[in-house]
Every structure is written in C-alpha cells, then in structure tokens.
Amino acid sequence: MKNIAVLTSGGDSPGMxxxxxxxxxxAVYYNMQVYGIQRGYEGLMHGDIKRLTASSVGDIIHKGGTILKTARSPRFMTEEGRNQAFYQLRxxxxxxxxxxxxDGSFRGAQTLQGSGTATIGIPGTIDNDLAYTDYTIGFDTAVNTxxxxxxxxxxxxxxxxxxxxxxxMGRNCGDLAVYAGVAGGAESIIIPENPVTYEDVIHKLDEGRARGREHHIIMLAEGAGSASNLQQQIVEETGEEARVTVLGFIQRGGDPTASDRLLASRMGLRAVEELRAGxxxxxxxxxxxxxxxxxxxTALTAESKGNEELMRLSSILSV
Structure with a gap:
C-alpha cells in the first residue's frame, strides 16, 4: 500500500x-504518501484532496474541531455521488x-467497497453511540464540558x-447524561435506554423536598424527551418554577482531554497498520x-444497552 487518505465526516468531536x-x-513512518480530504465525502466527490506531510499536522494534537473540516453529504449516498467518489479515488x-x-460516516465507507480502495473507520463522535466500542473519540472531553x-x-x-x-446531546444514546450526571451529582437522570415517566421524576422531586432538599438537578438526554415539556409538567404538577439549560454545540468544542488525545493517537496508528495488513x-x-x-x-448492528451500573449508582446516591 503506497497511498492512503484520511477524511473527517459528520459532526466534529474533540480529538479528531x-x-x-x-x-x-x-503513514510517513511506514513510507506511505498520505492525503487529506477536505469536508468529508463532499470534498471527496469534488476532488478536494491535498498531500499531507509530517509537518502538515504539527501543533494540532491539542486543538478541537478538525483541520480537514467536515460536512454532511446526502448526495454521496446517490449513485452519481458514489461514482464521482470512485473516480477521485482512482x-x-x-x-x-x-x-x-x-455511524453515518461508517456507512459511507461501506459504500466504497468495490472501488479498489480499502477502508478503515475510526469512531469520532461525542455521543458515544457506537455500541461496539467502549468509547469514541471526543466523548471524554464532552463529558468534562x-x-x-x-x-x-x-x-x-x-x-x-x-x-x-x-x-x-447524545442522539439516542444516554451516555453523556449518565456519565456527567453521576459525576456532577444530578438528582435525576433521564436517558433513552432506561425510560422513566415525567411523573416518576416529579415524584422524586417531591420526595427530595420532603427530606429538605432545596434544589434538584435533572440531566436529560436529548433522545429521551423534551426539556420544555418536562418543565411545563413540573410547573403544572408542583406549582414550582423549573429552569431549562440546553447546552447545545458547546459540548462539541474545546481542547481534547488527555484521554481523548491518547485514544485518538492509538486508533490512528492502528488504522494505518490495519490497512498495511490488508x-x-x-x-x-x-x-x-x-x-x-x-x-x-458487525459494528453498526451492535445493540446499546446503556450503563446499568451507573444508573443504579445514581439512583442510590441521589436519595
């Protein structure tokens, strides 16, 4: 294998x-030429591909985002788009x-089979929603954010x-809410994998008030419901005001933690060595x-079960 390329696709994550x-x-260590593809599959279709050297990636290990930029590309999933990508690879x-x-980026890689180009994926997403792996690049940084x-x-x-x-955030995965909720001492955690009713949350809130608790933090994963709907129900059921904070894209930014830098570095080397091995x-x-x-x-069909141990820990420690 003489020439390889690298791209980032979908949502950005610290550690990319x-x-x-x-x-x-x-790749340089193994005497390969390496190319960077700008803006993911969109850039691949347009041939936005540039040669990279060891110095091209100097002083980036500590930076969030991606120097290659990223984009979502529905057109890549069309036959015309794939043919353009095949042409650029050749x-x-x-x-x-x-x-x-x-996962969307991995599905894109699957469509390149038959193009004559071998593909290896590295999991980069703050959501940690790829069940086949314990952790994805960017998750640890997002938890700390x-x-x-x-x-x-x-x-x-x-x-x-x-x-x-x-x-x-987290789409249909509650890991961000669970890890940050337990570490932050949240009194209630609501995730898609372990659904609870709003009535359950309000009951726990009432119990806490009865024991003298003066405030209540509820961590809500975006895939488990609407914060505004929960807010309205709390007001209607208890008569007390509930405030909402939606953290949004702040969770994607920032310098990666040491854990994410190490994971990304290890996975990057392993990806190149897998390509060399065929x-x-x-x-x-x-x-x-x-x-x-x-x-x-196999990776895309793995089922997520949520972290039952941490959810149990949260329920015990938030009495």
Whole structure:
C-alpha cells in the first residue's frame, strides 16, 4: 500500500485532529504518501484532496474541531455521488482510506467497497453511540464540558432553591447524561435506554423536598424527551418554577482531554497498520483498554444497552 487518505465526516468531536495527526505521521513512518480530504465525502466527490506531510499536522494534537473540516453529504449516498467518489479515488491512486466519524460516516465507507480502495473507520463522535466500542473519540472531553457546566449551574440552582433541567446531546444514546450526571451529582437522570415517566421524576422531586432538599438537578438526554415539556409538567404538577439549560454545540468544542488525545493517537496508528495488513471494511474500537478491529457491518448492528451500573449508582446516591 503506497497511498492512503484520511477524511473527517459528520459532526466534529474533540480529538479528531489528534487522530488525523496519528494517521499522517504513521503513514510517513511506514513510507506511505498520505492525503487529506477536505469536508468529508463532499470534498471527496469534488476532488478536494491535498498531500499531507509530517509537518502538515504539527501543533494540532491539542486543538478541537478538525483541520480537514467536515460536512454532511446526502448526495454521496446517490449513485452519481458514489461514482464521482470512485473516480477521485482512482485519479489520486488512493489505495487506502481512513474515515473518522460516526455511524453515518461508517456507512459511507461501506459504500466504497468495490472501488479498489480499502477502508478503515475510526469512531469520532461525542455521543458515544457506537455500541461496539467502549468509547469514541471526543466523548471524554464532552463529558468534562458538560460536567463543568453542571457545576456552575448547581451553584445558581442551589442559591435560588430551584429545579434545573439540563439537556445534553447524545442522539439516542444516554451516555453523556449518565456519565456527567453521576459525576456532577444530578438528582435525576433521564436517558433513552432506561425510560422513566415525567411523573416518576416529579415524584422524586417531591420526595427530595420532603427530606429538605432545596434544589434538584435533572440531566436529560436529548433522545429521551423534551426539556420544555418536562418543565411545563413540573410547573403544572408542583406549582414550582423549573429552569431549562440546553447546552447545545458547546459540548462539541474545546481542547481534547488527555484521554481523548491518547485514544485518538492509538486508533490512528492502528488504522494505518490495519490497512498495511490488508484489512478493509473494518473499524477500530476499544474494549477494556485494548484496541481491536471489527467489521463495519458487525459494528453498526451492535445493540446499546446503556450503563446499568451507573444508573443504579445514581439512583442510590441521589436519595
């Protein structure tokens, strides 16, 4: 394998730059030429592809976002779009492609089978919603970003003796809410994997008030319901004001933590070595600290069960 390329696709996540750096420098170490594809699959179709060197990725390991930029590309999923991508891969004589992103990005990599280019995926998403791997790049940083916000919001919530609903990202995965909720001492955590009714939350709120609790923090994963609907129901049922904070895209930004930089670096090297070994249509994951390669199809069909241990811990410690 002589020429490989790397792209980032879908939502950005802290640590993507560290992964790009690892891919590029690993390729240089193994005497490969490496190319960066701008704006994901959209840039691939348009041939926005540039040669990268070791110096091209200097001083980026600590930066959030992605130097390659990213974009969503529905057109890539059309036959015309795929044919354009195939043409650009052949034109640049790219033997292997590293795709950094989430499930949509991995599905895009699957469509490139038959193009003559081997593909390896690296999980980059703050949502941690790829069940085949323990952690995705960017998740740890996002948890810490949410945790910092929770700590500050708690001060105001406590001072004003109010209930505060904090809505976090995660799509249909509740990991951000669970990890940040437990670490931040939230009294209630609502996630898609372990559905509870709003009545259950209000009952817990009432119990806390009866025991003398002066405020209540509710962590709500975006895939588990609407913060505004919960806010309205709390007011109607209890007569008390509930405040809502939707953290939004602040969760995607910021410098990656040491954990995310290490994970991204390890996965970047492993992706290049898998390509050198002839592996294709696979993604890199981590299981109890050990890296592994799994077929894309198997990875995408893995079922998420949520973190039952942390949910149980939360229910006990939030009495």
């Amino acid at each position: 730059n560290a992964a790009i750096r690892a891919v590029v420098r690993s 034109r640049h004589q790219i033997d292997g492609l590293v795709v950094i992103g989430g 949410v945790l910092e916000a929770v700590t500050k919001i708690r001060d105001t919530s406590s001072s004003h003796e109010k209930t505060t609903i904090i809505e976090v 592996t294709s249509d696979h993604v890199i994951g981590i299981d109890r600290g050990e890296l592994f390669a799994e077929s894309i199809n």
